[in-house]
Each structure stands twice: as C-alpha cells, then as structure tokens.
Ligand SMILES: Nc1ncnc2c1ncn2[C@@H]1O[C@H](COP(=O)(O)OP(=O)(O)OP(=O)(O)O)[C@@H](O)[C@H]1O
C-alpha cells in the first residue's frame with residue numbers, strides 16, 4: 001500500500017503542545033509514519049506574526065528535535081507572497097505525481113473558516129484534509145450548504161485515505177488541548193509560566209530571544 005504523506009501548515013507563533021499532541025494521536029489513528037510541519041511566511045488571513053519566520057522555524061526545529069514522527073518543510077518560507085494553501089498543495093501534488101495519497105492537517109477552527117480560504121474548493125483536488133479536534137469550536141458547520149459540502153467529502157475510514165490520492169475529509173477523534181499561541185504570547189507578556197503548554201527547549205529559546213515580552 002502507498003503510504004499517506006501529510007503536511008501540517010501553521011503560523012506557529014509559537015509552536016505548542018496543542019499542535020504536536022493531537023497530531024501524534026492522529027498519526028496512530030490513520031497510520032502516518034511521518035508528519036511534516038510547514039510554517040507559513042505570510043499568513044493569508046491574519047496579521048503578520050510577532051516572531052520572524054526564522055525564529056518560528058527555529059522553534060519548530062527545537063520542538064521536534066527528539067520526535068522522529070515530525071519533519072519540517074520550508075517551501076512557504078521561500079515565498080514572499082501570501083502562503084495560500086491551494087498554491088502550496090498544487091505544487092506538492094505536481095512534485096509527488098497524481099496517484100500518491102497526500103493530506104493537509106488542520107484544527108477544527110480552521111475547518112470552520114475553510115470556505116473563506118483562497119480557492120478552497122481546489123484543495124481537495126490535491127489532497128485529503130485531516131481535522132483535529134479543538135476545544136471551543138463546534139464540530140458541525142453553521143451553514144447548511146457548507147455542512148452538506150462537508151458531508152459529501154467525509155470519510156470515517158482511514159483506509160480510504162491510503163487508497164485514494166485525495167478528496168476526503170477525515171474528522172479525527174484526537175484529544176482536546178485547550179492551548180493557543182495567543183494564550184502563550186499573552187502569558188509570556190505577563191511573565192507567567194508556560195511549562196505545560198509548549199516544549200521546554202522552545203520556552204528557553206523564547207526567553208533567550210526576548211520574544212513576546
Ligand atoms: N489546541 C489546538 N488543538 C487543535 N488544533 C490546533 C490547536 N492549536 C492550533 N491548532 C491548529 O494548528 C494549525 C496552526 O495553528 P496556529 O499556528 O494558528 O496556532 P494557534 O494556536 O491557533 O495560533 P494563534 O493563537 O496565534 O491564532 C491550525 O490549523 C489550527 O487549527
């Protein structure tokens with residue numbers, strides 16, 4: 001069987017356990033040997049991050065140094081235009097060939113805004129979308145047409161993710177982590193500890209760089 005490959009895109013300002021831990025469970029649920037974290041350079045739908053692209057990349061490297069499941073993809077860091085996921089996945093699909101099973105990982109909050117993404121409807125032409133649960137966000141879409149769109153693409157069968165190149169949405173039963181980068185930035189600005197929220201090496205780097213003060 002061709003193995004499913006997955007990219008997990010994000011701003012990662014900074015990376016935290018709410019990114020890493022659900023994806024570790026997701027990997028077991030669907031059979032991912034490797035998950036590639038992909039920091040964006042110019043986030044399409046939000047203000048520019050506080051940390052530079054180089055700092056966000058370094059924090060990711062520190063976070064995954066002892067975790068063989070994870071790799072890093074720097075392709076979006078090499079582009080100065082908005083990091084449109086549809087464009088990135090189109091390029092990735094062209095590199096990988098038409099038949100290879102590919103997936104893009106998002107959290108539930110991203111699924112709720114997915115229909116606002118640039119050329120969102122093309123994303124499923126290039127890859128599956130794997131969704132991790134996130135506390136505080138509803139598990140259904142508010143608009144009936146969008147919910148119908150979701151249901152047309154849903155699969156509950158991880159095998160389908162390996163046997164088809166793309167086109168399916170899988171809602172994974174991953175554990176809830178009530179952690180956000182915003183919460184971490186705010187806590188650090190108030191000199192509060194973030195020990196339980198992100199890897200120690202990342203916290204140490206943040207202190208060293210004087211980030212989020
Ligand atoms: N706690 C979490 N549980 C599940 N998914 C998450 C969690 N935090 C982030 N994600 C997902 O990871 C991806 C990258 O998220 P991002 O880097 O924007 O983190 P964030 O914590 O949402 O950041 P910010 O607070 O700055 O908006 C998104 O698809 C998001 O849905």
Ligand SMILES: O=C(O)c1ccc[n+]([C@@H]2O[C@H](COP(=O)([O-])O)[C@@H](O)[C@H]2O)c1
Pocket residue numbers: 008009010011012038040043044045046083084085086110116117118
């Ligand atoms: O392509 C888009 O229009 C688009 C809009 C919003 C987010 N994204 C991507 O989705 C991923 C998660 O985004 P964020 O803002 O939650 O870090 C990240 O890779 C973004 O580049 C992509």
